[in-house]
Amino acid sequence: MEERLILISNDDGIASKGIDTLIRIAQPYGKLVVVAPVNAQSGKSHSVSLTTPIRYEIRHSSKNLEKYVLYGTPVDCVKGALTKILPRKPDLMLSGINHGANSAISVVYSGTMGAAIEASFYGIPSIGLSIITHDLDADFKTIEKTAPALIEKVLEHGLPNQVSLNVNYPVTTPDKFKGFKICTQTKSYWYEDFEETTDRFGNIAYYQRGHLVNMEPENPDCDENALAENYAAIVPVRADFTEYKMINELKNWNL
Amino acid sequence: MEERLILISNDDGIASKGIDTLIRIAQPYGKLVVVAPVNAQSGKSHSVSLTTPIRYEIRHSSKNLEKYVLYGTPVDCVKGALTKILPRKPDLMLSGINHGANSAISVVYSGTMGAAIEASFYGIPSIGLSIITHDLDADFKTIEKTAPALIEKVLEHGLPNQVSLNVNYPVTTPDKFKGFKICTQTKSYWYEDFEETTDRFGNIAYYQRGHLVNMEPENPDCDENALAENYAAIVPVRADFTEYKMINELKNWNL
Numbered sequence: 001m002e003e004r005l006i007l008i009s010n011d012d013g014i015a016s017k018g019i020d021t022l023i024r025i026a027q028p029y030g031k032l033v034v035v036a037p038v039n040a041q042s043g044k045s046h047s048v049s050l051t052t053p054i055r056y057e058i059r060h061s062s063k064n065l066e067k068y069v070l071y072g073t074p075v076d077c078v079k080g081a082l083t084k085i086l087p088r089k090p091d092l093m094l095s096g097i098n099h100g101a102n103s104a105i106s107v108v109y110s111g112t113m114g115a116a117i118e119a120s121f122y123g124i125p126s127i128g129l130s131i132i133t134h135d136l137d138a139d140f141k142t143i144e145k146t147a148p149a150l151i152e153k154v155l156e157h158g159l160p161n162q163v164s165l166n167v168n169y170p171v172t173t174p175d176k177f178k179g180f181k182i183c184t185q186t187k188s189y190w191y192e193d194f195e196e197t198t199d200r201f202g203n204i205a206y207y208q209r210g211h212l213v214n215m216e217p218e219n220p221d222c223d224e225n226a227l228a229e230n231y232a233a234i235v236p237v238r239a240d241f242t243e244y245k246m247i248n249e250l251k252n253w254n255l
Numbered sequence: 256m257e258e259r260l261i262l263i264s265n266d267d268g269i270a271s272k273g274i275d276t277l278i279r280i281a282q283p284y285g286k287l288v289v290v291a292p293v294n295a296q297s298g299k300s301h302s303v304s305l306t307t308p309i310r311y312e313i314r315h316s317s318k319n320l321e322k323y324v325l326y327g328t329p330v331d332c333v334k335g336a337l338t339k340i341l342p343r344k345p346d347l348m349l350s351g352i353n354h355g356a357n358s359a360i361s362v363v364y365s366g367t368m369g370a371a372i373e374a375s376f377y378g379i380p381s382i383g384l385s386i387i388t389h390d391l392d393a394d395f396k397t398i399e400k401t402a403p404a405l406i407e408k409v410l411e412h413g414l415p416n417q418v419s420l421n422v423n424y425p426v427t428t429p430d431k432f433k434g435f436k437i438c439t440q441t442k443s444y445w446y447e448d449f450e451e452t453t454d455r456f457g458n459i460a461y462y463q464r465g466h467l468v469n470m471e472p473e474n475p476d477c478d479e480n481a482l483a484e485n486y487a488a489i490v491p492v493r494a495d496f497t498e499y500k501m502i503n504e505l506k507n508w509n510l
Contacts, residue, residue: 053460205308
């Protein structure tokens with residue numbers, strides 16, 4: 001039987017603790033090919049380099065692990081891997097582990113999920129994994145202990161074509177962790193609060209600060225609230241933006 | 256009665272023909288505030304500047320039109336407009352007119368729709384407009400003639416909270432144009448075909464080329480096929496990625 005082939009990427013870049021942890025978690029499951037951005041790509045969403053060429057370099061090659069850095073976005077990494085680097089379509093794609101939450105509406109801004117969603121377009125079962133802290137030295141023990149069960153279930157059942165999983169972990173210890181919960185994406189938006197700064201030329205500029213506004217604080221089944229209860233939230237994701245509920249109303253506008 | 260306030264942005268940048276056309280179309284409907292990227296931001300999706308500060312400059316101010324350039328992404332433009340530039344929440348947001356299709360799965364990569372979707376998060380009725388050619392000197396006559404009716408309908412009916420419209424126009428003349436059609440987002444993906452080039456340091460790099468693969472060529476109600484029939488396709492859009500159909504199946508995995 002052919003060896004299982006697993007593609008790994010992220011948006012924090014090749015040097016992050018999160019991707020090292022994910023490589024360690026995935027190692028028992030097959031040959032790993034890591035194609036990750038050379039530098040941090042947080043907030044890059046599903047962006048793709050259209051006007052500049054992308055470039056990649058191999059950085060490590062051993063029997064069961066190859067590592068490439070790519071000068072581009074997380075989605076560029078997936079496109080580069082599938083088009084140029086991998087010998088065939090991989091059996092699984094893992095993205096992360098992201099340092100920072102990609103729950104609720106943050107999924108839209110997420111490069112981690114951009115990469116996972118991109119891989120899902122080609123029928124590859126894909127999982128994006130995040131921990132809800134930006135701590136660069138985050139404690140991934142709970143994830144190391146529990147993510148293998150999730151990976152094994154995905155390998156066993158597969159995922160529907162063009163569907164990926166968005167998995168967010170709380171900051172917790174294995175003894176307090178409540179397990180996985182299947183969730184919906186929390187209705188929400190970011191309240192922005194710009195912080196004024198001055199650039200080196202004396203121009204006023206702004207850092208974007210803000211916080212998530214949870215529009216359904218009473219819903220026990222949405223990801224944000226599951227995380228608050230110390231569950232890891234799993235949302236099945238499909239990038240179909242159609243608001244089907246509004247189709248008939250729009251037809252009645254008689255445009 | 257307070258004057259209507261309209262926010263305009265795009266992803267091709269302040270200097271594009273598309274945004275000039277949109278300004279001309281929108282002028283009769285209220286006071287316009289344009290906040291657009293200083294340079295082209297195609298393919299920037301919903302990306303947001305998280306680690307670098309954003310800056311903007313006013314470039315034009317008259318009674319019914321203000322223009323700002325912003326050093327950032329289309330979504331940064333909307334966040335900057337709502338947080339710092341506009342005196343109040345606008346009554347309408349228009350994004351475009353994009354030079355290039357944002358139909359089918361291209362909506363995911365689109366900075367034009369990133370901006371419209373971002374505005375919709377705050378309850379602002381938002382429309383993203385695109386023409387399916389990258390011609391920088393595209394002929395916008397059909398759009399100039401027909402978009403006002405659409406804008407008037409949106410002003411009359413409003414849009415549900417967090418819903419925007421993704422409107423793509425065919426390349427056609429007013430006499431051949433079939434009108435608007437309410438559509439779903441075409442199931443599809445991009446087939447990539449990288450073009451090899453060499454950078455100035457002699458390194459091999461790749462331009463991403465490709466074409467859209469339409470996975471439902473027989474569906475008359477999806478946007479890609481409506482465009483092929485010379486309709487302008489309107490898809491109501493909500494950035495809820497949840498694949499609701501898979502929730503119960505995942506629960507049965509007993510994770």
